[in-house]
Amino acid sequence: MYSKEKQRVSPSVIRRLPKYRRSLLELQSRGISRISSKELSRITGLTASQIRQDLNNFGGFGQQGYGYNVEELFKEVGGILGLDKEYNVVLVGFGNLGQAVANYLQNKIGFNLSAIFDINPNLIGTELRGITVQNFSGLNQFMRENKVDIGIIATDKSSAQSVSNMLCAGGVKGIWNFAPLDLIVPYSVVLENVHLSDSLYTLAYYINNHGK
Amino acid sequence: MYSKEKQRVSPSVIRRLPKYRRSLLELQSRGISRISSKELSRITGLTASQIRQDLNNFGGFGQQGYGYNVEELFKEVGGILGLDKEYNVVLVGFGNLGQAVANYLQNKIGFNLSAIFDINPNLIGTELRGITVQNFSGLNQFMRENKVDIGIIATDKSSAQSVSNMLCAGGVKGIWNFAPLDLIVPYSVVLENVHLSDSLYTLAYYINNHGK
DNA sequence: TAGATTGTTAATCGATTAACAATC
DNA sequence: TAGATTGTTAATCGATTAACAATC
Numbered sequence: 001m002y003s004k005e006k007q008r009v010s011p012s013v014i015r016r017l018p019k020y021r022r023s024l025l026e027l028q029s030r031g032i033s034r035i036s037s038k039e040l041s042r043i044t045g046l047t048a049s050q051i052r053q054d055l056n057n058f059g060g061f062g063q064q065g066y067g068y069n070v071e072e073l074f075k076e077v078g079g080i081l082g083l084d085k086e087y088n089v090v091l092v093g094f095g096n097l098g099q100a101v102a103n104y105l106q107n108k109i110g111f112n113l114s115a116i117f118d119i120n121p122n123l124i125g126t127e128l129r130g131i132t133v134q135n136f137s138g139l140n141q142f143m144r145e146n147k148v149d150i151g152i153i154a155t156d157k158s159s160a161q162s163v164s165n166m167l168c169a170g171g172v173k174g175i176w177n178f179a180p181l182d183l184i185v186p187y188s189v190v191l192e193n194v195h196l197s198d199s200l201y202t203l204a205y206y207i208n209n210h211g212k
Numbered sequence: 213m214y215s216k217e218k219q220r221v222s223p224s225v226i227r228r229l230p231k232y233r234r235s236l237l238e239l240q241s242r243g244i245s246r247i248s249s250k251e252l253s254r255i256t257g258l259t260a261s262q263i264r265q266d267l268n269n270f271g272g273f274g275q276q277g278y279g280y281n282v283e284e285l286f287k288e289v290g291g292i293l294g295l296d297k298e299y300n301v302v303l304v305g306f307g308n309l310g311q312a313v314a315n316y317l318q319n320k321i322g323f324n325l326s327a328i329f330d331i332n333p334n335l336i337g338t339e340l341r342g343i344t345v346q347n348f349s350g351l352n353q354f355m356r357e358n359k360v361d362i363g364i365i366a367t368d369k370s371s372a373q374s375v376s377n378m379l380c381a382g383g384v385k386g387i388w389n390f391a392p393l394d395l396i397v398p399y400s401v402v403l404e405n406v407h408l409s410d411s412l413y414t415l416a417y418y419i420n421n422h423g424k
Numbered sequence: 425t426a427g428a429t430t431g432t433t434a435a436t437c438g439a440t441t442a443a444c445a446a447t448c
Numbered sequence: 449t450a451g452a453t454t455g456t457t458a459a460t461c462g463a464t465t466a467a468c469a470a471t472c
Contacts, residue, residue, distance in 0.1 A: 012463070014417050018410040022394070036429065044394075048429095049465050056431060064430040065472040081413045082420040096315040100308035104408055111412065149419065174419045176412065182234070182256075190422060192415035194408065196316055198230035200323065200388065201293045203404035205226050207361065207386045208294040210402060224439070248453065260453095261441050268455060276454040277448040429472085436465070443458080448451105 009057045016054055017077055019044060024074040036067035087111050088147060090172075092163050093154035094118040094126075094133050097178055101154055102128050111150070115142055119159075139163075143170025152176045153183075221269045228266055229289055231256060236286040248279035299323050300359060302384075304375045305366035306330040306338075306345050309390055313366055314340055323362070327354055331371075351375075355382025364388045365395075 023043050027035055037048040044051070055061055055073075058080050062068045078084060089111050091102055098118070105113050106129060118124060119136040126133050134142070142148075143166065151167035153160050153175060160179035167175060174190040177183055185191045235255050239247055249260040256263070267273055267285075270292050274280045290296060301323050303314055310330070317325050318341060330336060331348040338345050346354070354360075355378065363379035365372050365387060372391035379387060386402040389395055397403045 009421075010463070015410070015414055017417070018407070018413045019394070021413070022392070022409075026393075038429080047465065049467090050463090052430065053432085053464075060431060062430050063472060064470070065428045067429065080417070082416040083413065085416070085420070087416065087419075096308075096312035100312040101408075103308040108409075108412070150415070173422075174415050176415055180234070182231070188422070190415060190418040192411055192418070194406065194411050195230070196313075196406065197234075197320075198227070199404055199406050200320070201230045201233070201295065202227055203362065203386050203388055203402060204294040204297070204299065205229070205292065206402040206404070207299075208297070209221075210385075210400070222439070250453080259441065261443090262439090264453095264455065265440075272455060274454050275448060276446070277452045279453065427472105429470105431470080432468090434465105434467080437463085439460105439462080441458105441460070444456090446453105446455080448453085 013054045013057055016046065017081055019046075020051070020054070021074060021077045021081070024070055024077065027070045028074060033070050034067055035070050035073075037062070039067075083110055085110060087149040089113045089150045089152060090139075090142070090148045090167070091116045091152045091154060092118070092136070092139065092167070093152075093156075093178075094120070094123045095154065095156075098152075098154035099128070101152060101178065102131075114146065114148070117142075139166055140170070143167070148172050150174045150176060152178070154178045157181050225266045225269055228258070229293055232263070232266070233286060233289045233293070236282055236289065239282045240286060245282050246279055247282050247285075249274070251279075295322055297322060299361040301325045301362045301364060302351075302354070302360045302379070303328045303364045303366060304330075304348070304351065304379070305364075305368075305390075306332075306335045307366065307368075310364075310366035311340070313364060313390065314343075326358065326360070329354075351378055352382070355379070360384050362386045362388060364390070366390045369393050 023040060037051045040051050041048040061073050061076050087110060089105065091098055091113060094116050102113060102116060105111055113131060116128065116131055116133045117136045117139050118133055123133050124135050148170060149172065151172040153163050155163055157179050160181055161183060164175055164183045164185060168186055168189050172189060174192065175185060177191060177193045180195060180197050183191060235252060249263045252263050253260040273285050273288050299322060301317065303310055303325060306328050314325060314328060317323055325343060328340065328343055328345045329348045329351050330345055335345050336347050360382060361384065363384040365375050367375055369391050372393055373395060376387055376395045376397060380398055380401050384401060386404065387397055389403060389405045392407060392409050395403060
């Protein structure tokens with residue numbers, strides 16, 4: 001349906017979709033089955049007009065005089081994001097951050113963590129809910145033998161680019177990067193960064209320039 | 213200098229500053245002392261025009277016919293972000309993610325982690341480089357007795373809002389939130405979110421809609 | 425039906441890019 | 449000086465908001 005839209009939807013819109021989904025889930029858990037853009041505006045802090053514009057990039061999910069069905073819209077937004085699909089995921093780097101991410105992924109349905117790699121001998125062989133941490137040297141072979149959709153990089157800065165190269169050569173569709181650098185990936189691979197420092201520094205700026 | 217600028221600088225600009233800083237640090241480490249906006253454009257993927265516009269929100273740091281001095285600009289950008297200041301930081305929630313964040317903070321100069329709180333009896337009393345994890349019940353008292361600038365929330369969703377309330381009542385200037393919800397904070401408090409799910413879902417979208 | 429609220433077009437606003445005079 | 453590159457103004461582009469006809 002929304003897959004053959006002519007025009008590319010802007011990243012600003014895409015980055016608001018998870019927020020809509022989150023709000024809708026919250027409404028659902030409160031037993032609310034119907035919501036207007038006006039009310040959703042109050043909840044999210046975005047304008048009603050923007051919400052309607054955003055959603056209409058993908059289809060007319062509402063009904064005049066009524067609003068939106070919460071459960072239906074929740075499913076639609078999930079579908080747009082691709083959360084009704086399955087992803088095979090590999091994690092490289094099992095330090096504190098890697099462990100946190102691995103743990104976080106455990107209860108994300110659709111994102112199936114199939115292997116974890118590290119170079120630290122103290123970590124290799126340890127287990128996380130049935131997944132044994134493998135020696136990093138086995139990554140290339142694993143990539144050849146398995147179809148991996150998403151590679152997560154939670155290594156330190158110095159090895160991140162070479163890990164990224166291996167994952168890309170191994171055919172990943174996307175990289176979720178936690179290392180504090182700007183990776184270079186082939187055009188065909190999608191890169192999503194979680195730069196903790198960028199976030200912290202932005203916070204510092206606004207602490208010192210509040211309201212300015 | 214840049215503190216009495218009349219007009220508020222847009223968030224888009226602020227969020228690019230850490231990237232500039234990162235690139236400048238990289239240049240510095242390669243022994244490069246001078247850079248033009250054109251060359252910086254090549255490195256960052258942003259346009260030269262945008263880089264000059266961005267920097268000129270805060271002052272004229274360059275020199276016609278020459279470019280920018282890398283070391284000087286690096287310091288200027290750090291100063292704008294407030295990285296020449298000290299921040300007293302408290303962490304609430306010492307699960308996987310909290311531990312990862314605490315560990316990450318250890319080598320961030322200027323951000324001084326002074327206390328860690330959790331409710332889990334198995335975690336209370338454990339130590340991280342000299343900081344003993346305290347019982348969460350002591351948070352209010354700690355806030356009364358110490359000036360805390362930044363509160364980090366790495367608890368689960370269900371307790372995040374009440375933890376946030378405590379931190380705000382305790383006088384924090386900013387909240388760095390890792391819990392997957394939209395906190396409500398007083399106007400005077402700055403909120404910065406790290407929503408892992410939002411990031412992962414965005415990645416999923418682009419994996420399925422590459423180039424679209 | 426009358427009231428409510430969407431979907432969508434038009435207007436506004438803000439951010440990015442282009443151009444170029446100033447100047448090192 | 450001549451060449452290079454900034455700082456800044458003007459032009460363009462894109463995103464947000466406002467308005468309202470369509471319609472449930």
